Amino acid sequence: MRPAGVVRRVDQLGRIVLPKSLRKRYQMNEGDPVEILVQGDHIILERYRPRCVFCASMEQVAEFKDKFVCAACLNDMHAIVNR
Template identity: 40%
Template sequence: MKSTGIVRKLDELGRITLPIELRRNLDVKDRDPLEMFVDEDKIILKKYAPADIFTGEMDDLVEYKGKKVSKSTILQLAEIAGLQIS
């Protein structure tokens, strides 16, 4: 991880503003969803990209009951269940 040298304070609601330079470099637009991770004493923000809940694959996703599943996973699950897909 490299330091940007940028320091921001939290406002009274616990919010921070991401500087425009970071948003441009990381292609983060207004209202883009960000994922938050914690690694020991670090908070990590990552641009959210939906992925298959089983494999992490990001192509050909289908939503089922609020979860993302790739078509290739669906085919593999059908095969495991003994279903023939033509």
């Protein structure tokens, strides 16, 4: 990933503004959830995508009782219940 070369200042409340060109490029809209990750001394912003609580997969994830579970884990649980 190449740096975009955009500099923004942090305001009094700790906020930064993502430039419209970046929001458009990465399809980020007002109200979209953003995940904040830390790797070493880097802060990374990503569009939030739910992950399975069991295996961390982001494929075929569905919400169940305020938790996210993927289809593969659901199938595994179904197999355990039907033994």
